[in-house]
Amino acid sequence: xxxxxxxxxxxxxxxxxxxxxxxxxxxxxxxxxxxxxxxxxxxxxxxxxxxxxxxxxxxxxxxxxxxxxxxxxxxxxxxxxxxxxxxxxxxxxxxxxxxxxxxxxxxxxxxxxxxxxxxxxxxxxxxxxxxxxxxxxxxxxxxxxxxxxxxxxxxxxxxxxxxxxxxxxxxxxxxxxxxxxxxxxxxxxxxxxxxxxxxxxxxxxxxxxxxxxxxxxxxxxxxxxxxxxxxxxxxxxxxxxxxxxxxxxxxxxxxxxxxxxxxxxxxxxxxxxxxxxxxxxxxxxxxxxxxxxxxxxxxxxxxxxxxxxxxxxxxxxxxxxxxxxxxxxx
Amino acid sequence: xxxxxxxxxxxxxxxxxxxxxxxxxxxxxxxxxxxxxxxxxxxxxxxxxxxxxxxxxxxxxxxxxxxxxxxxxxxxxxxxxxxxxxxxxxxxxxxxxxxxxxxxxxxxxxxxxxxxxxxxxxxxxxxxxxxxxxxxxxxxxxxxxxxxxxxxxxxxxxxxxxxxxxxxxxxxxxxxxxxxxxxxxxxxxxxxxxxxxxxxxxxxxxxxxxxxxxxxxxxxxxxx
Numbered sequence: 101x102x103x104x105x106x107x108x109x110x111x112x113x114x115x116x117x118x119x120x121x122x123x124x125x126x127x128x129x130x131x132x133x134x135x136x137x138x139x140x141x142x143x144x145x146x147x148x149x150x151x152x153x154x155x156x157x158x159x160x161x162x163x164x165x166x167x168x169x170x171x172x173x174x175x176x177x178x179x180x181x182x183x184x185x186x187x188x189x190x191x192x193x194x195x196x197x198x199x200x201x202x203x204x205x206x207x208x209x210x211x212x213x214x215x216x217x218x219x220x221x222x223x224x225x226x227x228x229x230x231x232x233x234x235x236x237x238x239x240x241x242x243x244x245x246x247x248x249x250x251x252x253x254x255x256x257x258x259x260x261x262x263x264x265x266x267x268x269x270x271x272x273x274x275x276x277x278x279x280x281x282x283x284x285x286x287x288x289x290x291x292x293x294x295x296x297x298x299x300x301x302x303x304x305x306x307x308x309x310x311x312x313x314x315x316x317x318x319x320x321x322x323x324x325x326x327x328x329x330x331x332x333x334x335x336x337x338x339x340x341x342x343x344x345x346x347x348x349x350x351x352x353x354x355x356x357x358x359x360x361x362x363x364x365x366x367x368x369x370x371x372x373x374x375x376x377x378x379x380x381x382x383x384x385x386x387x388x389x390x391x392x393x394x395x396x397x398x399x400x401x402x403x404x405x406x407x408x409x410x411x412x413x414x415x416x417x418x419x420x421x422x423x424x425x426x427x428x429x430x
Numbered sequence: 431x432x433x434x435x436x437x438x439x440x441x442x443x444x445x446x447x448x449x450x451x452x453x454x455x456x457x458x459x460x461x462x463x464x465x466x467x468x469x470x471x472x473x474x475x476x477x478x479x480x481x482x483x484x485x486x487x488x489x490x491x492x493x494x495x496x497x498x499x500x501x502x503x504x505x506x507x508x509x510x511x512x513x514x515x516x517x518x519x520x521x522x523x524x525x526x527x528x529x530x531x532x533x534x535x536x537x538x539x540x541x542x543x544x545x546x547x548x549x550x551x552x553x554x555x556x557x558x559x560x561x562x563x564x565x566x567x568x569x570x571x572x573x574x575x576x577x578x579x580x581x582x583x584x585x586x587x588x589x590x591x592x593x594x595x596x597x598x599x600x601x602x603x604x605x606x607x608x609x610x611x612x613x614x615x616x617x618x619x620x621x622x623x624x625x626x627x628x629x630x631x632x633x634x635x636x637x638x639x640x641x642x643x644x645x646x647x648x649x650x651x652x653x654x
Contacts, residue, residue: 113514
C-alpha cells in the first residue's frame, strides 16, 4: 500500500471507508509505504495505526516503511493513546425504559411537590422572623427588585392590556350589535377586565419576565458557588436572595394589576368612542352603573397570591440548580 | 512565529484575557487590526475559503465544555461540524484525543458536571485539538491542576507542538510552564507588550519584571 499526498483532517473523509473495507485474502505480510506523504496530522496517523492494528488482528504482519521521522514519531505517539474503549452500555429495552421513565417522573413530581412545600414553609418562617426584626430586611435589594419587576414592566403590561381592552370592546360590540345591545359592551369590558383579565394578564407577563429571570439569576449564582459562599459566611440565602424578590413581586403585582385595569379600560374606551360613537362621559357613566366596585377588588385580591407563587417557584427553581447550564429550569 | 510556544504573562487586570479574547475575535479591538494565520480576524476566512475556526483551537479557563453533551460528544462537535469524516471515525478520533490528553477512557461517556475541574480542562484541550489546528490559544491551562497533572500537560503541549508543528499561545502564571515549554514570553506591562525570551527577561531592568522573575516563587521554579 502506498500513502501519498496530504493526510489531514480536511481530506481524509474519503480515505477512511476504503481502508475500513480492506479485505485481505490470504496475504501474510503487508507494508505501508509512507514516503509519499506530504503532511500527516493525528487523524491521518490514527487511520494508519488503526489499519495496521486491524490487519495485525487478522494475522497479517504490517510494517511501515519510508516514514519521515516526524511522521513516525507521530504514529508512535498515537499508538500510545490507543486505549480499548470502555464497555458500551447495553441497548436498553424501549418498553422497559419508557416504564422506568414514567415511574421516575412520577416520583420526581411527588418529590418536587414536597420540596416546594418545604420551601414555602422555610420562606414563610423566615419572613415572619423578619417581621419581628424589621432591621434585617434588605431594603436596597427590595427596592432594586421593585424597580426591575414593577417599574420596568410598565410598558409591556400597559401595551398588552390596552390592546386586549381594544379587542374585547371591538369584538364585543360586533357580537352584541346583532341583538341591538351594543351598549352592554361596556359591561362586558368592565367586568372581564377588572375581575379577571387585568390580573391574569399581568401575572402571565410577570411570570415570563421576572419569574424566569429569578431562576436564571439564582441559578447562575448557584453554578458560581455564590450561594454556597453565602451559606459559609453564615447568611441565609432565603433571607438574602429569595425574600426580597418574593416581597417585591407581592408588592408590585397588585400595583401592576391596577395599572393594567386602567389601561385595559382606556383601550376599551378608545374603541367605544371610535366604533360605538360614545362620548367619554357616556362611557364613564355606563361603567359606573354596570360594574360594581366589588369586581375591581375581586380582581385585585388575587394579585399578591399570584406574585407569591411566581416568586416562590422562580426562586426555588434557581436554588435547585446543580452543576451546569443544562439543569437550569428543569 | 510558526511552531513556537509563546507565553503571555502580566499582573492581574493588565488585560491578558482581554488580549486573548480580542485575538480570537470575541471582542472588537478599540484600535488597530488583528491578523491570525495571515487572515484579518474580521474576515474569518482565509484565501482557500477555509473558515479560520477550523484552523485554530481555543481552550477557555474553565474548559467551557457544553454541559448538555458528554465529553466525547464535546470533542466530536468540531469534527461533525467542519469535516466529512464518517461517524465511526469521529468516535475513534474523539476516543484517542481523550486518551492523548491523559483522560481515562471512561471519561468520554461522562457529562462535564460529573468530572473534576482538572479533567474538564483536559477535555477542553481535547476539544480544542479536535481539528488538528495550526494554532491553539490556551487561557491558563495549568491553573488548578496538581503539579503532576500540570507537568503532564506541559509535556503534552510540547509533544504536540513538536510533532504537529503546532503554534501555541498561552496565558499562564505557571513559572514551571514558562520555563519548560515557552520559547518566548510576552509581558503585558505599562499598557504595552514586551516580548523576549526567558533569558533576556531575566536581566530586564523593569522593576515588575525583576519582581516577577526573581521573586521567591520564581527562584524556586527557575533555578535548575
